[in-house]
Amino acid sequence: MTITGYCVVCKEKQIPMKDAEMTKTSRGGYMAKGICTKCNKTKMCAMMSKDNAEKAMADGEAKKAF
């Protein structure tokens, strides 16, 4: 599974994220943060479901950062 997100610079959704880190929001939700692989500089984030977040960490797609 590849984590994708919206890049505010490219204005595109579903762009794969690089160096993704999984964080938790104050409300207990999961949020992946990473770098846009299209422009290679913009930080983007994506809300994740608990299942997807745990799977992404187990698969090594995202580093646990909480």
Ligand SMILES: [Zn+2]
């Ligand atoms: Zn971008």
